[in-house]
Amino acid sequence: MEGVKGTIPRRLLEQIEASTDADLATTCTALASHLATNVTCRELLHQVAHPLNTTCAKHVETALRCKEEGNAAFKASSYQEAIDHYTKAIRYNRFATDDDKKTLATLFVNRAAATQALGHLMAVTRDCTRAIGLQPEYSKAWYRRGRAWAGMQWYDTAIDDLGKALDFEASVNGKNDISRELDRVKKLMATGAERLDVNCGAGPEPWGLGEVICHDGVSPYWTPDKNWGIQATKKIDVGSLALEEEPIAALISKDHRNTRCHYCFDVLPPDPVACFECAIPIYCDEPCLRAACDESSEELDGQTWRGEHMHECTGATWSAVLPTDAVLAARLFFRGQENARLDRQLKELCHHYNKMSGAAKVEAHVLATVVAHCLMYPAKNYQQTMGDLAAKLVCLIAVVRANAMAIHIPADISTQDEHRIDENLLSLVEQVNVGQGVYYTGSKFNHACNANVHASFKGRHLRVQTIKPIQAGVPLELCYGAQVGEMRRDERQMWLQDRYFFTCECLSCKTVVQPDLLLFSFRCPKAGCNGVVPGPSSVQQPDQSGDIRDSSTEGNVPRPGCCIACGSELNMQYSPDAARAVMMDLERVELKLQPPSRNQEAALNEALNLLKLCQGIFHASSKEMAKAEDVVARAYCLVGQPHDARAHCKVAIQILEKIYGKDHIAVANERLKLASIALAAGAGDEVRSNLALANDVMRIHYGSDHPTSVHLDAFHQLG
Numbered sequence: 001m002e003g004v005k006g007t008i009p010r011r012l013l014e015q016i017e018a019s020t021d022a023d024l025a026t027t028c029t030a031l032a033s034h035l036a037t038n039v040t041c042r043e044l045l046h047q048v049a050h051p052l053n054t055t056c057a058k059h060v061e062t063a064l065r066c067k068e069e070g071n072a073a074f075k076a077s078s079y080q081e082a083i084d085h086y087t088k089a090i091r092y093n094r095f096a097t098d099d100d101k102k103t104l105a106t107l108f109v110n111r112a113a114a115t116q117a118l119g120h121l122m123a124v125t126r127d128c129t130r131a132i133g134l135q136p137e138y139s140k141a142w143y144r145r146g147r148a149w150a151g152m153q154w155y156d157t158a159i160d161d162l163g164k165a166l167d168f169e170a171s172v173n174g175k176n177d178i179s180r181e182l183d184r185v186k187k188l189m190a191t192g193a194e195r196l197d198v199n200c201g202a203g204p205e206p207w208g209l210g211e212v213i214c215h216d217g218v219s220p221y222w223t224p225d226k227n228w229g230i231q232a233t234k235k236i237d238v239g240s241l242a243l244e245e246e247p248i249a250a251l252i253s254k255d256h257r258n259t260r261c262h263y264c265f266d267v268l269p270p271d272p273v274a275c276f277e278c279a280i281p282i283y284c285d286e287p288c289l290r291a292a293c294d295e296s297s298e299e300l301d302g303q304t305w306r307g308e309h310m311h312e313c314t315g316a317t318w319s320a321v322l323p324t325d326a327v328l329a330a331r332l333f334f335r336g337q338e339n340a341r342l343d344r345q346l347k348e349l350c351h352h353y354n355k356m357s358g359a360a361k362v363e364a365h366v367l368a369t370v371v372a373h374c375l376m377y378p379a380k381n382y383q384q385t386m387g388d389l390a391a392k393l394v395c396l397i398a399v400v401r402a403n404a405m406a407i408h409i410p411a412d413i414s415t416q417d418e419h420r421i422d423e424n425l426l427s428l429v430e431q432v433n434v435g436q437g438v439y440y441t442g443s444k445f446n447h448a449c450n451a452n453v454h455a456s457f458k459g460r461h462l463r464v465q466t467i468k469p470i471q472a473g474v475p476l477e478l479c480y481g482a483q484v485g486e487m488r489r490d491e492r493q494m495w496l497q498d499r500y501f502f503t504c505e506c507l508s509c510k511t512v513v514q515p516d517l518l519l520f521s522f523r524c525p526k527a528g529c530n531g532v533v534p535g536p537s538s539v540q541q542p543d544q545s546g547d548i549r550d551s552s553t554e555g556n557v558p559r560p561g562c563c564i565a566c567g568s569e570l571n572m573q574y575s576p577d578a579a580r581a582v583m584m585d586l587e588r589v590e591l592k593l594q595p596p597s598r599n600q601e602a603a604l605n606e607a608l609n610l611l612k613l614c615q616g617i618f619h620a621s622s623k624e625m626a627k628a629e630d631v632v633a634r635a636y637c638l639v640g641q642p643h644d645a646r647a648h649c650k651v652a653i654q655i656l657e658k659i660y661g662k663d664h665i666a667v668a669n670e671r672l673k674l675a676s677i678a679l680a681a682g683a684g685d686e687v688r689s690n691l692a693l694a695n696d697v698m699r700i701h702y703g704s705d706h707p708t709s710v711h712l713d714a715f716h717q718l719g
């Protein structure tokens with residue numbers, strides 16, 4: 001995109017930098033005609049918009065090569081490798097002629113052979129069913145599926161499938177093999193073994209596009225100064241589900257494109273399916289494929305809507321290489337085109353185009369115009385000019401920047417394997433950002449740095465839970481970024497200003513609250529004093545704002561570098577720098593503890609030394625001390641001394657409770673760590689009690705079906 005920017009004439013650039021949303025039709029039309037006439041731009045556009053220039057279109061030779069690589073890996077008994085090659089072949093295999101479909105059926109059956117070798121029997125049946133759908137008389141597919149059913153002790157179904165395989169098999173040798181297998185299964189059936197209870201993977205009914213359920217005490221309202229907000233119309237208990245919603249549009253992060261479903265964001269099963277038209281997206285199964293790729297999926301208000309991927313599916317590269325904002329904006333554009341209600345909803349979403357920097361305006365213009373060119377490329381008939389289309393897309397890019405939520409879900413959890421409960425517990429602490437979504441009602445929550453609701457995601461599905469009791473008439477507020485005590489107060493406020501263009505005036509920003517005070521705070525230099533010395537930016541300078549108060553010191557204004565209890569002054573010239581250096585060392589040690597970690601003894605010694613240094617610098621209840629204790633606990637774990645690890649982990653919990661209160665997510669996460677350490681130390685009671693306490697907090701934030709409750713049940717069953 002830099003290449004395009006460099007060609008824009010000075011005058012047009014200045015015009016764009018100074019533009020407001022009222023000028024977009026003019027500026028976009030000018031830019032669109034520049035792109036269409038400039039030789040360099042046309043070359044660049046050709047690269048991202050033309051299907052022949054792409055690595056994302058179906059490609060017969062690539063598919064064949066991957067198939068051969070898969071066969072070779074299978075022969076060498078490298079089954080996982082074979083599965084990966086076959087999946088890639090499925091992505092690149094065309095779906096136009098009967099021969100293409102025949103090849104695809106073969107690929108599904110070959111992949112089934114590899115998944116069977118690894119024991120994923122349900123995946124085998126799914127792949128064989130796909131092959132049979134493409135080629136109903138494919139004996140091998142029936143045979144392989146029959147054997148998979150038999151493996152799950154579904155003998156009657158297996159006998160039906162093997163019978164079909166026998167009917168369709170042409171060769172005498174083949175018929176003999178199938179007959180032998182049929183006899184074997186019939187004998188097994190006669191022994192009367194029970195059908196295994198198999199999870200067929202049929203999940204709950206999928207939600208419709210943009211579908212929403214609100215708590216009956218929750219209602220959007222309009223205010224002149226903050227636009228939309230959401231408030232309680234009656235008293236709402238803590239831990240209530242305030243809102244559940246499907247996005248109007250969502251998009252997977254680039255990092256997860258090869259490992260997660262592009263529709264529901266789940267970790268892919270061994271047998272993913274691919275778009276029939278291009279080689280970009282893969283999905284966990286047919287329902288996700290249909291939701292994203294069907295010509296006309298479902299009805300909404302009597303109108304059908306197309307799958308979110310359809311307009312990207314020209315085989316061109318643009319949707320794979322352009323930034324998320326631009327691709328998501330194009331998805332929103334089509335939603336508005338197709339459905340009057342969604343179009344109305346999109347218009348209600350705010351944007352801050354007029355407040356954006358000149359550079360950001362130019363970037364939005366270039367992206368929007370490039371996307372407009374790509375959408376128009378195969379001469380699609382939109383009833384608008386390139387300039388008008390680009391103008392709409394500029395607005396939508398601004399809408400995405402103002403409203404899109406980062407979709408965070410717990411890292412890969414395998415609750416099936418209860419023997420790995422300690423690893424499962426730790427995986428719950430880690431959250432991964434799998435994508436971005438735009439939610440209509442969810443966008444209406446206003447921000448507070450100390451929020452009373454918490455947003456979490458089940459795949460692309462948004463859930464908002466109340467984490468404090470809320471009285472009637474009180475607004476429900478979500479934290480857009482870092483909460484109090486998670487990021488330095490001045491950085492937090494700057495981030496909100498940069499990203500959302502407002503100066504936060506929430507209660508926690510107007511006064512000094514405990515979590516902010518204890519972030520980057522120092523110990524008092526006077527012997528015997530336990531007072532807090534606030535760091536340079538955890539409180540504002542009193543002369544900048546007259547109305548600053550501190551609830552914990554009865555009206556005394558805390559000053560940076562000055563002990564709250566005794567007034568002793570710290571040499572601020574020196575302390576913050578030393579403190580930052582120690583924290584950077586601590587982060588370095590933390591990296592060393594991550595697998596594959598070597599020289600764990602040395603890392604432990606380093607961590608212990610840093611803990612001592614921290615004790616000399618930071619206040620005993622500062623967030624930095626909690627972090628140092630946590631790192632030491634993990635280092636002790638790695639060298640196989642869970643008893644020492646426990647002691648340090650407990651100190652970390654005590655500090656975090658002082659900073660945030662008992663029911664904060666940071667405390668719950670530390671308790672999950674303690675539970676996993678206690679498990680290694682064989683302290684069953686401690687596992688149970690910490691798991692239960694963590695679960696109380698998780699239930700409030702995520703709802704009662706959070707995996708901690710599953711672990712708790714599993715642990716109770718283990719006894």
Ligand SMILES: [Zn+2]
Nearest residue numbers: 261264284288
């Ligand atoms: Zn999926």
Ligand SMILES: [Zn+2]
Nearest residue numbers: 275277278313
């Ligand atoms: Zn496609």
Ligand SMILES: [Zn+2]
Nearest residue numbers: 449504506509
């Ligand atoms: Zn604030």
Ligand SMILES: [Zn+2]
Nearest residue numbers: 524529563566
């Ligand atoms: Zn003091």
